[in-house]
Amino acid sequence: METHPGNAGANGLLGMRDGAGLVGRTPEKSVPLCGRPHGEPDLPSPQNSDSPGGQWRPRGEAPPTRGRSHQDSPPSGRRGAGEEEEEEESARKSEVSPQQKSSPAVLGQTSPPVRTDRHKWIKAAGGPALLSQHGGPSRFAHVVLFQDTGVGKSSIVWRFVEDSFDPNINPTIGASFMTKTVQYQNELHKFLIWDTAGQERFRALAPMYYRGSAAAIIVYDITKEETFSTLKNWVKELGQHGPPNIVVAIAGNKCDLVDVREVMERDAKDYADSIHAIFVETSAKNAININELFIEISRRIPSTDTNPPSGGKGFKLRRQPSEPKRSCC
Numbered sequence: 549m550e551t552h553p554g555n556a557g558a559n560g561l562l563g564m565r566d567g568a569g570l571v572g573r574t575p576e577k578s579v580p581l582c583g584r585p586h587g588e589p590d591l592p593s594p595q596n597s598d599s600p601g602g603q604w605r606p607r608g609e610a611p612p613t614r615g616r617s618h619q620d621s622p623p624s625g626r627r628g629a630g631e632e633e634e635e636e637e638s639a640r641k642s643e644v645s646p647q648q649k650s651s652p653a654v655l656g657q658t659s660p661p662v663r664t665d666r667h668k669w670i671k672a673a674g675g676p677a678l679l680s681q682h683g684g685p686s687r688f689a690h691v692v693l694f695q696d697t698g699v700g701k702s703s704i705v706w707r708f709v710e711d712s713f714d715p716n717i718n719p720t721i722g723a724s725f726m727t728k729t730v731q732y733q734n735e736l737h738k739f740l741i742w743d744t745a746g747q748e749r750f751r752a753l754a755p756m757y758y759r760g761s762a763a764a765i766i767v768y769d770i771t772k773e774e775t776f777s778t779l780k781n782w783v784k785e786l787g788q789h790g791p792p793n794i795v796v797a798i799a800g801n802k803c804d805l806v807d808v809r810e811v812m813e814r815d816a817k818d819y820a821d822s823i824h825a826i827f828v829e830t831s832a833k834n835a836i837n838i839n840e841l842f843i844e845i846s847r848r849i850p851s852t853d854t855n856p857p858s859g860g861k862g863f864k865l866r867r868q869p870s871e872p873k874r875s876c877c
């Protein structure tokens with residue numbers, strides 16, 4: 549089991565968060581938006597996944613040791629699976645909590661390497677058929693998150709990887725890196741996630757992160773109209789300078805705060821449709837549509853094998869079964 553937050557500074561120092569867990573079966577259809585119940589959940593939550601190694605803990609229990617930081621260079625392009633393995637091993641050498649993520653002091657901290665139960669876990673997840681030649685997940689996807697500070701990028705990633713939420717999370721410095729492996733159809737997909745800092749002083753670093761990415765999640769805060777405006781600048785930049793076939797996803801975060809909404813869901817959806825982007829309203833706080841967002845990204849990233857993913861056109865969004873029952877939006 550692995551978990552880990554961290555940061556990268558403008559000087560190229562970066563942190564790593566690492567985790568793995570199972571997300572269940574294939575999404576089936578589209579529609580639902582934040583807070584609307586949409587039938588029975590079709591994806592097991594992290595809590596009820598059977599991930600060996602105790603990746604997911606019961607709610608209320610203290611988080612596992614989390615946070616890894618290591619010193620490295622930002623990505624200069626997509627890397628091979630073998631390099632990713634090395635990257636992970638390197639990252640296991642030190643740890644940092646999410647509360648510490650902006651503290652330069654933690655960047656040099658180290659702790660004993662954390663043992664990974666990757667192979668055991670993969671076997672339990674589905675057997676050798678899911679393994680790639682090198683024994684790891686069969687697909688890797690670099691995903692990067694962008695936007696202004698405070699929209700909830702880190703919280704989304706933290707929710708996805710660790711299924712936790714920290715209301716006092718610190719601003720990201722530079723960027724942080726985390727991983728999570730999910731099952732999609734008959735494969736294990738490993739997400740390698742760059743969470744970039746939203747503060748203006750780190751703006752110039754963005755190209756280093758999106759150049760090597762297969763997908764970009766541009767997050768806005770539904771309670772702040774200006775974040776929806778800046779989102780369009782990111783879309784434009786990605787269109788001009790990003791990888792040609794990068795999958796773009798737009799996430800309207802904080803949909804638990806619907807009472808103070810400034811961005812209409814319909815407007816955002818229409819815009820997303822106009823640029824052929826994935827769209828979803830999320831709540832990192834209430835764990836709404838976070839897994840679904842990543843699963844849809846996984847679905848849209850072109851497969852390199854001869855068996856392209858099958859299934860419907862959309863994906864089914866749902867309220868996470870692990871969440872409180874109160875309505876969101």
Ligand SMILES: Nc1nc2c(ncn2[C@@H]2O[C@H](COP(=O)(O)OP(=O)(O)OP(=O)(O)O)[C@@H](O)[C@H]2O)c(=O)[nH]1
Pocket residue numbers: 695696697698699700701702703704714715716717718719720721744745746747801802803804805830831832833834
């Ligand atoms: N109500 C609510 N608050 C959220 C949600 N997601 C994040 N927040 C809060 O928004 C604030 C900013 O969250 P972050 O995840 O640090 O935002 P960020 O976009 O990563 O910010 P930078 O790291 O500075 O780029 C924190 O106080 C979070 O607790 C959400 O879904 N709902």
